[in-house]
Amino acid sequence: MGDQKRHNNTEGEASVAYIGHSGFCVRLGKLVLLFDYYKGEIPEFDPDSQLYVFASHRHQDHFNFEIFNLYGRYREVHYILSWDIGRKYKAKYLQQKRGVSPECCKAIHWMKPEEEFSDGWIRVRTLPSTDEGVAFLVKEQKGQKTIYHAGDLNWWTWEGETRRKYEKRTEDFQSAVAQLEGEKIDIAFLPLDPRQGKERFWLGFDYVMRHVSIRQAYPMHCWDDFRVIDQLKAMECSSGYRDKIVSPIDPLSMS
Numbered sequence: 001m002g003d004q005k006r007h008n009n010t011e012g013e014a015s016v017a018y019i020g021h022s023g024f025c026v027r028l029g030k031l032v033l034l035f036d037y038y039k040g041e042i043p044e045f046d047p048d049s050q051l052y053v054f055a056s057h058r059h060q061d062h063f064n065f066e067i068f069n070l071y072g073r074y075r076e077v078h079y080i081l082s083w084d085i086g087r088k089y090k091a092k093y094l095q096q097k098r099g100v101s102p103e104c105c106k107a108i109h110w111m112k113p114e115e116e117f118s119d120g121w122i123r124v125r126t127l128p129s130t131d132e133g134v135a136f137l138v139k140e141q142k143g144q145k146t147i148y149h150a151g152d153l154n155w156w157t158w159e160g161e162t163r164r165k166y167e168k169r170t171e172d173f174q175s176a177v178a179q180l181e182g183e184k185i186d187i188a189f190l191p192l193d194p195r196q197g198k199e200r201f202w203l204g205f206d207y208v209m210r211h212v213s214i215r216q217a218y219p220m221h222c223w224d225d226f227r228v229i230d231q232l233k234a235m236e237c238s239s240g241y242r243d244k245i246v247s248p249i250d251p252l253s254m255s
Helices: 065-070 083-088 091-098 102-106 163-180 203-211 227-234
Strands: 005-008 014-020 023-028 031-035 050-055 076-082 108-111 116-118 122-128 134-140 146-149 184-191 213-220
Touching: 014 184, 031 134, 050 065, 050 134, 065 076, 065 091, 076 083, 083 108, 091 102, 102 108, 122 163, 163 203, 184 203, 203 213, 213 227
Parallel strands: 031 050, 050 076, 076 108, 146 184, 184 213
Antiparallel strands: 005 014, 014 023, 023 031, 116 122, 122 134, 134 146
């Protein structure tokens, strides 16, 4: 199982497996959603699964060419990838340098910010990132579950940055999150990055939890420093939502 930890959704129908960093998979019966895999062991799924593989952007810690090895192993495999990946890695490169088959390339759907995709199984809407690529809002068509994966959409503020840069980052982040207001999200994967420092690591996570209706929130992008989860839960600001936070490495939550 590697780094995987499984968690049952409160509905009992959906399960979440943590793979590593920002990598998760969500199982909803035959429907499987795999997000931002870059390392660790990908779980084995029912061969009859309808698998959707998401990558929010091209950064090494969110995208790995190994995802293309999943093609052909399941009933259907679809790739929902950020446009910046395709801008860097053209179809010719994927086929000639990475051995990706032409059939697999045809299964890739490239998405820019603020675009929509729907195929009867899922409906996907993308949000602009505050770094690279996109964030994904995914609605399951049959069971009406809603899953949000932020990718690198976060309130990225850093010690020593100029006031102008801080204000621009803040405006971009809050404007993107405003697109989620009014949604009822069952499972959300949100960055909680210790590199921002104790005065900043919690800002983005806290803002989303205060402005969006979320039932379960999984911290990610923690760079294996999961102490920040307990630190956030101990802060007064989290009093209204700390019970919704699910640690991806909490053995008590494993099924």
